[in-house]
Amino acid sequence: MRIERIKKEEVVLESDNIDLSLIDPIITKYKNVKGNMIPILQKTQETYGYIPRAAFNKLAKETDLKLSDMYGVASFYAQFRLHPVGKHIIKVCHGTACHVQNATAITDALVEELKVKDGETTPDNLFTLESVACLGCCSLAPVMMIGNDTFGKLTGKSAVDVIRKIRETETGTPCKN
Amino acid sequence: MENTKVIVGLGSCGLAAGAGKVYEKIKQLKENQNLQFELKKTSCIGMCFREPLVEIIDNNGSYIYGDVTEATATEILEKHIQNATPIKEYVVKTDLFVTKDKNFFEGQVKIALRNCGYMDPESIEEYQARNGYKSIEKISTQNISRTEVIQTVMDSGLRGRGGGGFSTGLKWRFANNNKSDIKYIICNADEGDPGAFMDRSVLEGDPHSVLEGMIIGAYAIEASEGWIYCRAEYPLAIKRLNIAMDQARKKGYLGKNIFGIEGFDFDIHIKEGAGAFVCGEETALIASIEGQRGMPRKRPPFPAASGLWRKPTNINNVETFANIPWIILNGATAFAKYGTEKSKGTKVFALTGKIKNGGLVEVPMGITIRDIVFKLGGGIINDKKFKAVQLGGPSGGCIPEYLADTIVDYDSVNATGAIMGSGGMVVMDETTCMVDMARFFLDFTKKESCGKCTFCRIGTQRMLEILTRITEGEGKESDIDTLIELSNQIKDSSLCGLGQTAPNPVLTTIKYFKDEYEAHIRDKKCPSKSCKALLTFEIIPDKCTGCMLCKKVCPVDAIDGERKLIHVIKQEMCIKCGMCFSKCKFEAITVR
Numbered sequence: 174m175r176i177e178r179i180k181k182e183e184v185v186l187e188s189d190n191i192d193l194s195l196i197d198p199i200i201t202k203y204k205n206v207k208g209n210m211i212p213i214l215q216k217t218q219e220t221y222g223y224i225p226r227a228a229f230n231k232l233a234k235e236t237d238l239k240l241s242d243m244y245g246v247a248s249f250y251a252q253f254r255l256h257p258v259g260k261h262i263i264k265v266c267h268g269t270a271c272h273v274q275n276a277t278a279i280t281d282a283l284v285e286e287l288k289v290k291d292g293e294t295t296p297d298n299l300f301t302l303e304s305v306a307c308l309g310c311c312s313l314a315p316v317m318m319i320g321n322d323t324f325g326k327l328t329g330k331s332a333v334d335v336i337r338k339i340r341e342t343e344t345g346t347p348c349k350n
Numbered sequence: 351m352e353n354t355k356v357i358v359g360l361g362s363c364g365l366a367a368g369a370g371k372v373y374e375k376i377k378q379l380k381e382n383q384n385l386q387f388e389l390k391k392t393s394c395i396g397m398c399f400r401e402p403l404v405e406i407i408d409n410n411g412s413y414i415y416g417d418v419t420e421a422t423a424t425e426i427l428e429k430h431i432q433n434a435t436p437i438k439e440y441v442v443k444t445d446l447f448v449t450k451d452k453n454f455f456e457g458q459v460k461i462a463l464r465n466c467g468y469m470d471p472e473s474i475e476e477y478q479a480r481n482g483y484k485s486i487e488k489i490s491t492q493n494i495s496r497t498e499v500i501q502t503v504m505d506s507g508l509r510g511r512g513g514g515g516f517s518t519g520l521k522w523r524f525a526n527n528n529k530s531d532i533k534y535i536i537c538n539a540d541e542g543d544p545g546a547f548m549d550r551s552v553l554e555g556d557p558h559s560v561l562e563g564m565i566i567g568a569y570a571i572e573a574s575e576g577w578i579y580c581r582a583e584y585p586l587a588i589k590r591l592n593i594a595m596d597q598a599r600k601k602g603y604l605g606k607n608i609f610g611i612e613g614f615d616f617d618i619h620i621k622e623g624a625g626a627f628v629c630g631e632e633t634a635l636i637a638s639i640e641g642q643r644g645m646p647r648k649r650p651p652f653p654a655a656s657g658l659w660r661k662p663t664n665i666n667n668v669e670t671f672a673n674i675p676w677i678i679l680n681g682a683t684a685f686a687k688y689g690t691e692k693s694k695g696t697k698v699f700a701l702t703g704k705i706k707n708g709g710l711v712e713v714p715m716g717i718t719i720r721d722i723v724f725k726l727g728g729g730i731i732n733d734k735k736f737k738a739v740q741l742g743g744p745s746g747g748c749i750p751e752y753l754a755d756t757i758v759d760y761d762s763v764n765a766t767g768a769i770m771g772s773g774g775m776v777v778m779d780e781t782t783c784m785v786d787m788a789r790f791f792l793d794f795t796k797k798e799s800c801g802k803c804t805f806c807r808i809g810t811q812r813m814l815e816i817l818t819r820i821t822e823g824e825g826k827e828s829d830i831d832t833l834i835e836l837s838n839q840i841k842d843s844s845l846c847g848l849g850q851t852a853p854n855p856v857l858t859t860i861k862y863f864k865d866e867y868e869a870h871i872r873d874k875k876c877p878s879k880s881c882k883a884l885l886t887f888e889i890i891p892d893k894c895t896g897c898m899l900c901k902k903v904c905p906v907d908a909i910d911g912e913r914k915l916i917h918v919i920k921q922e923m924c925i926k927c928g929m930c931f932s933k934c935k936f937e938a939i940t941v942r
């Protein structure tokens with residue numbers, strides 16, 4: 174049931190320095206367009222990486238979209254995030270082809286490496302680990318996607334290697350092992 | 351070699367396999383060594399198992415090289431381009447000599463995929479050079495009427511490729527009969543079935559044919575606006591569609607009075623999906639374009655009467671549209687020549703799972719599943735035992751090996767309890783547990799149920815709980831009956847196709863693999879050795895050399911033993927991760 178996407182309310186510590194003016198152009202562009210709700214939410218998310226509460230409130234004030242409708246839509250679709258995410262989102266495919274080729278082993282290895290559960294973000298805000306259904310590269314299963322890069326024919330080890338490389342470039346320090 | 355072309359396949363699958371790097375390498379070599387050839391891009395020809403692919407066309411013909419790396423690219427350029435000697439062992443497809451993969455193409459008939467991998471998808475000129483936009487021009491120059499276009503589509507026998515298999519011509523006729531000032535035509539590019547990627551390949555490899563199909567459809571039903579609803583997971587498809595639409599607009603193929611047909615105004619928008627499987631269902635898709643939650647509604651009224659913004663709307667799948675220009679140009683009989691009595695033409699399948707030649711194949715309806723798996727697909731990886739194919743994704747079912755001579759057409763596949771679906775064909779071998787597969791699909795449908803119908807919302811949850819319990823060794827004797835009962839109730843009382851078909855994976859696995867369910871429930875064993883909770887790892891004393899490797903890799907210190915002494919797994923601590931099993935160099939660990 175899609176309602177499960179509405180997790181129990183966490184205390185969101187939203188830093189006060191969200192620059193709400195960033196979404197002004199989006200509001201101007203889509204304000205009076207038919208069927209504008211999903212594009213507005215998508216562009217807002219592109220701006221902040223998720224949809225901050227403050228942005229919902231601003232949109233409700235400045236467009237004729239209702240807060241309840243927006244929350245209904247945002248919680249329905251898997252794409253929308255209501256919480257901040259890490260810099261790199263690791264999407265591990267758990268589609269049929271990847272499942273048959275043991276995608277679970279990839280997630281298990283990454284859970285072990287990153288010390289977070291599926292759906293969580295590392296404390297250094299570098300990685301968010303997610304499961305998705307089918308990235309359309311099924312013949313290269315198991316597959317994961319980070320940013321716009323897709324990695325195929327993975328093993329637990331090669332998936333971890335990819336993550337370590339990214340971490341090395343990000344932090345500038347080579348990993349111990 | 352002046353006229354030589356070097357073409358790199360840059361579809362999503364190629365890119366994931368490293369084709370981007372190969373392209374850059376070739377470009378760099380060409381510049382550095384001032385090599386004489388034209389470097390071009392194309393998309394996927396379906397040989398995903400040999401990606402990255404590089405085609406060289408010289409005066410003798412075409413050679414497609416497979417599994418190309420930066421290193422082999424250098425070698426290929428040196429030998430083939432500079433010394434004019436093709437490296438035969440690397441060639442995977444050519445008409446000039448026999449290659450090891452020749453069977454993959456034998457028996458394929460390319461209609462929907464006619465251009466995929468054979469042209470640059472970002473060039474409208476190349477599409478036109480391959481009969482692109484000739485069909486709509488034919489309609490215009492020969493003054494073919496709307497009813498004649500619809501009749502041709504009817505006569506071709508084309509049935510919707512999105513899963514339902516409804517006659518496309520008939521659907522167009524309904525939409526045409528409903529008069530209105532505004533009508534819409536929608537292309538369903540949501541491709542939600544996990545394990546299927548036919549539509550992605552068509553959109554990435556041949557976006558113009560989808561546009562042309564939509565233009566012809568718009569002409570036939572008098573629509574003035576088109577929408578393509580594409581899932582956001584396909585960024586490359588969206589990019590190429592946008593390029594194609596811009597090119598078409600510049601040429602005046604989209605806009606006002608197009609193709610010289612007075613009063614034929616038509617343009618197309620793209621709508622990016624936001625991640626919900628149920629939005630592939632047509633009424634949910636329409637709600638989503640309108641900006642609402644993607645919840646299906648009751649039909650009738652069908653979209654043909656009241657669809658997008660309550661106007662008559664025709665909605666077809668990507669592959670359906672890609673077939674249309676070919677049918678109009680070559681005629682209904684040319685299409686109906688292929689296939690069986692009630693399922694005409696060809697169908698694209700995405701072959702994945704435990705298959706050697708994973709990729710995209712287009713075959714005439716009526717071919718057997720066995721031929722697809724063993725002739726085109728090359729058989730099972732590591733020559734393991736073929737167990738079943740899964741057709742139709744979460745709405746479909748598993749067809750066991752002993753029914754592999756079933757032919758693929760809508761009615762024969764339905765008779766097995768599976769459905770044709772959109773064309774995902776996931777191949778399973780003896781190591782795939784069928785109870786786990788059923789659990790996997792129920793987990794998917796449970797998550798994707800929109801929540802509107804009680805039986806779909808709660809029933810799938812209950813079924814998942816039972817299946818999970820069985821795979822964890824907690825199954826009860828009555829579980830199979832309960833699953834069947836719940837299945838029938840969910841089928842009967844759900845509003846849309848998602849709920850009505852969600853139990854299919856469970857019902858077909860119970861029908862064909864009841865013994866596996868019983869082994870889990872009664873003997874607490876997983877015959878495929880896949881359900882972790884039911885496995886026991888043990889060390890075979892005769893084979894253990896006391897190397898201590900397993901002890902070292904065990905994440906929970908569940909292995910006892912000293913150097914040169916036989917090790918023992920402490921069963922009460924073992925978490926069944928399988929690390930010791932995969933690391934042991936002496937095959938001294940068994941799984942039961």
Ligand SMILES: Cc1cc2nc3c(=O)[nH]c(=O)nc-3n(C[C@H](O)[C@H](O)[C@H](O)COP(=O)(O)O)c2cc1C
Pocket residue numbers: 509510511512513514515516518538539540541542543627628629630631632633665666667668670772846847848
């Ligand atoms: C739950 C569900 C998901 C669906 N997903 C898709 C899809 O991803 N792509 C698609 O073309 N049709 C999908 N369909 C079928 C559509 O509702 C519709 O029948 C189809 O787009 C019509 O096009 P066609 O006649 O060309 O097949 C889905 C149906 C259901 C019930």
Ligand code: FES
Pocket residue numbers: 266267268269270271272306307308309310311312314315316544545546
């Ligand atoms: S199932 Fe993983 S990419 Fe399709």
